[in-house]
Amino acid sequence: MDATTIDLEQMGRAAKTAAMTLGQLTTLQKNTGLLAMAAALETHADTILAANKADLAAASALPEKFVDRLALTKARIADMAAGVRQVATLDDPTAQTDRAWVNEAGLTIAQKRVPLGVVGMIYEARPNVTVDAAALTFKSGNAVILRGGKEALHSNLALATVLQDALAAKELPRDAVQLITDPSRAVATQMMHLNGYIDVLIPRGGKGLIKAVVEQATVPVIETGAGNCHIYVDAHAQLQMAVAIVVNAKVQRPSVCNAAEKLLIHADVANEQLPVIAKALQDHGVELRGDERARAIVPSMHAATAEDWDTEYNDLIMAVKVVDSEEEAIQHINAHNTKHSEAIITDNYQNSQQFLQQVDAAVVYVNASTRFTDGYEFGFGAEIGISTQKLHARGPMGLAALTTIKYQVLGNGQIRKN
Amino acid sequence: MDATTIDLEQMGRAAKTAAMTLGQLTTLQKNTGLLAMAAALETHADTILAANKADLAAASALPEKFVDRLALTKARIADMAAGVRQVATLDDPTAQTDRAWVNEAGLTIAQKRVPLGVVGMIYEARPNVTVDAAALTFKSGNAVILRGGKEALHSNLALATVLQDALAAKELPRDAVQLITDPSRAVATQMMHLNGYIDVLIPRGGKGLIKAVVEQATVPVIETGAGNCHIYVDAHAQLQMAVAIVVNAKVQRPSVCNAAEKLLIHADVANEQLPVIAKALQDHGVELRGDERARAIVPSMHAATAEDWDTEYNDLIMAVKVVDSEEEAIQHINAHNTKHSEAIITDNYQNSQQFLQQVDAAVVYVNASTRFTDGYEFGFGAEIGISTQKLHARGPMGLAALTTIKYQVLGNGQIRKN
Structure with missing residues (x-):
């Protein structure tokens, strides 16, 4: 797993292709994918736990609190699966038209909700973020590129593979969920500069991580989490x-x-x-x-x-x-x-x-x-994070924060006079 | 007007203080300010035209198209004033609550529209952008820091001074509208890094300008205008x-x-x-x-x-x-x-x-x-620019694009159980 095995631009292209398909799926197709992901997590719990054991063995010298975040059990995997099924029950934000009106020229203008496209996530030790992020981005019609902490690499790889296989079995795009398997800083930095491929980057973790992403990234970032x-x-x-x-x-x-x-x-x-x-x-x-x-x-x-x-x-x-x-x-x-x-x-x-x-x-x-201050407590049914910035999203972010708008305008030959 | 005469942090602090006041003004107070600005533009038309003459004299060697954009006339000043009066007639986006609901814990959660705070504008030769931007940011409760092109410096300074005096005469904050009078690149670059003071930076002008701002700025930017x-x-x-x-x-x-x-x-x-x-x-x-x-x-x-x-x-x-x-x-x-x-x-x-x-x-x-594709044609009544990015605003931006949300939560002693 050295840096040369990872071609981020190739991952970006694959994500964009997947996103194009995801953006056209019906809500039913997306929910079918989510239920398949949830079932696969439970079916392949042993594989996931074996991978997690490898991470835990390598982490034995780390603080107990850290190891606790990293550790998976059958019960925690069942919780992950339940979380994915819960996302399937949520309203599809892209099934929505915010408003529509007729302008003075007689054009019908509809402001539709559409997926952002490709979401990047950079996060730390908790493997559940892998599943969480995959479910939320999938439901909102986005492809996701995940870069978790190196301590959880085996667990994340096992989880991502299970999710990808579940999607592929339903003839849904495997590249909807991609994991960066090179945990080096150089690759993370490259990810922060993947303009043209990543539409938004969401860091989740400690202050140091978030600060680094906000300062270094040239792709758009949603700053989350700092709370004084x-x-x-x-x-x-x-x-x-x-x-x-x-x-x-x-x-x-x-x-x-x-x-x-x-x-x-x-x-x-x-x-x-x-x-x-x-x-x-x-x-x-x-x-x-x-x-x-x-x-x-x-x-x-x-x-x-x-x-x-x-x-x-x-x-x-x-x-x-x-x-x-x-x-x-x-x-x-x-x-x-x-x-x-x-x-x-x-x-x-x-x-x-x-x-x-x-x-x-x-x-x-x-x-x-x-x-x-929490997406669930606010009644959003999910939480991608809590935005502390003012642009795009502020406070607890639900599925809608992973969407943007597109104006669809229907005419019958209108041209502009002045 | 050398670089040492400009203390951008001081301007940033003044803008933040003004923004705090602006955010508390009623719609009526803001409209009173706008009407005073419009009247002052007409009253002081001769001063503005004299300043514009100085810019035109210096620009005599530039292309005719450029000079045409720069030139002001009594009629153009009347148009500017009419534009400001038009902004006064628009709905105040911050007078709005998007939605309110009661959550499971019995908290009343209201999603209110609030101003972004301090808006930065970097633009080129057209002096009308000075007036336009001042009116739109003022109506939405934001302070603005303006940095126009050096060719329009005298005109912009005359316009900004007229607007500031008009606000001060109504006991409204003069620093709601500030103009950077040092047209050097160094100061523009400093402005792009004024984190903590500028909440959003909007570039308006040619491709080169917009590209430079998007690539260099560390404050949040809304990318506008490129249209292939x-x-x-x-x-x-x-x-x-x-x-x-x-x-x-x-x-x-x-x-x-x-x-x-x-x-x-x-x-x-x-x-x-x-x-x-x-x-x-x-x-x-x-x-x-x-x-x-x-x-x-x-x-x-x-x-x-x-x-x-x-x-x-x-x-x-x-x-x-x-x-x-x-x-x-x-x-x-x-x-x-x-x-x-x-x-x-x-x-x-x-x-x-x-x-x-x-x-x-x-x-x-x-x-x-x-x-x-235009804020007026879409029926928004105004246009700050046309966003070509997906975060925060997309397409023609009206006054609402200069706002964010704030959740106001009313409880009676609620604590979180889990």
């Missing part, structure tokens, strides 16, 4: 609600991007509420890092540094700041957030409205946990 | 309709991106129809460049080279190819087009459907001129 999320406890917050939401947002799954990383609290309630909230967090093992005023109230906090305000911990750590006004909270958030998810806890109507309008983020909450 | 558009005359085309549409698409305004550059004609009708279509084009001064089969039918054509199929002439030149099937036409188009606008002339239903579905372009026409 804040909870602002307003002067009019209910204490019990504040405790419950802050603890949930910080503790329930600290490694994910919609977990809260910062707590801002209004000075008027800090003396009363901060000790209670802090204790609840500390009881859950959260390390707190406060500014001077927060530490004056809860001395057990470590001192926050300037760097803390811009850091996404993805861990049981939370920085805490006391603010004198909602304006100060909003300014701090807009200066330091990653435009992901922000929440205010308040019973004051005006303050809730001000926060909703002035905070610049994909998702802004009143009296709810930031953990709800 | 085809007309395919099918075996079932009405001759009179074919002649009218081909002539209109090629001749009516050959310099623009939605003008047709290529004619494909089915072999079954080429002997009968091509001589008539070719003569009509030649009577309008069009130079034809044919493949071998086309030249065998119309010997007065020049020989097309391989390069011709990928060239956007923006001139009275058209390349002609005879094809044996609709499939061949579609394949040729998908291999050589710029994904802008493509048309089929046919009376055959199946062929029309195949073309609409299989041609990959922003706009696909049956029996109409490609010249209709």
Whole structure:
């Protein structure tokens, strides 16, 4: 598997050819393909597990958390298959016409949803992303080129082969799903410059990966995942609600991007509420890092540094700041957030409205946990990722984020007069 | 005006501050600003014309076509003012909520339209783009940083100052409209890398400009304007309709991106129809460049080279190819087009459907001129440009293309259980 065995342009051409076919399939044909993929995953579970064993053997020296993400079991494979069947039940976004109208010249203009074409995915250790991405891109009529982490290479290859064989058996294009089997950085870099073949590149993984892709890629990228999320406890917050939401947002799954990383609290309630909230967090093992005023109230906090305000911990750590006004909270958030998810806890109507309008983020909450920023929780039925950029898609991305529009215009000889 | 007088980061910060205010304005406040801008253009017409005279004096050695684009008159200024008043009459895209629903946890989720924030525009000689861009970005709640061509610097500076003064007089943010007064390439390059300040950069102008911006920029770009558009005359085309549409698409305004550059004609009708279509084009001064089969039918054509199929002439030149099937036409188009606008002339239903579905372009026409690809013709009331990319916006872009979404989520204490 050296670099010379991979011809990315050839893969790109094959993907474009497959995409042309996929774009013409009916929803029924696509669902048939998805159900075949799901069945094949279960039928070939032993082959997949054997490949996964090879990856796990090579990964034995890596951290337990990492190995856990990599490991497959019969139950996890069944979950993958169930996920694919779930995608088959979703509405086909390309079966939709957004709107149609007749213009002044008498042309009928229909704005149709169509697939983007070829989607590139660069991701890390979880082999389930391979199946997830294949199902979502297939349902939306796109071909996909996958480049997973080198630690999961055997697992990903086994999974991709099972999916390809399942498609081929239904006379659907095998190249709808292609895996890059060379895990070198050079090939990843080449993939980021595959203009003319890849219509959009979606990185999924840690900050380092996403930053590298955003900075280096010349193909269009959708930036996902960075979440330096804040909870602002307003002067009019209910204490019990504040405790419950802050603890949930910080503790329930600290490694994910919609977990809260910062707590801002209004000075008027800090003396009363901060000790209670802090204790609840500390009881859950959260390390707190406060500014001077927060530490004056809860001395057990470590001192926050300037760097803390811009850091996404993805861990049981939370920085805490006391603010004198909602304006100060909003300014701090807009200066330091990653435009992901922000929440205010308040019973004051005006303050809730001000926060909703002035905070610049994909998702802004009143009296709810930031953990709800998720395609499934939003009711999209699927999630390709969470966009933190403003162009094309923002927030949780469902199948529609993998589509674009095409105007189909019907005339009867119209020419333009001026 | 040397490079050291320009602090782009300072301009970026000022734009962000202005954008924060603009995002909170009511539609009425924005329309008041627009009407003030329109009135100020007319009131200060003499100042603007004097500045334009300075640009024209410096441009006297340039081609007449170029000078014509640069020149302002009282009538042209009145047109600009009318254009701004027209923008005031358009619907405010940020006054809109796309949809709202309640999720399983009982959260009310509203998908709101919000401004992108700060828009960058890089453009060439036409001073009217300064006014156009200022009006459209202002109406959609965005701040704009303008970088026009150096030949129009005095005119652009006069226009921008008039607009800024008009805003300030209404206590609206002057920095909603900023002009970069250093026309050096170095500053343009710096602008393309103003990440964190510019949310989207829209280049408007010739191919060279757009290519440079797409390749160099690290801020998000919307690619506009390249149009290698085809007309395919099918075996079932009405001759009179074919002649009218081909002539209109090629001749009516050959310099623009939605003008047709290529004619494909089915072999079954080429002997009968091509001589008539070719003569009509030649009577309008069009130079034809044919493949071998086309030249065998119309010997007065020049020989097309391989390069011709990928060239956007923006001139009275058209390349002609005879094809044996609709499939061949579609394949040729998908291999050589710029994904802008493509048309089929046919009376055959199946062929029309195949073309609409299989041609990959922003706009696909049956029996109409490609010249209709235009925000005004589509009924959008305005046009920022025509996107030839698939992400975010495709085809004619109205005000909505200058917006993104924000999810506002209303809860009453919801936390996530799993």
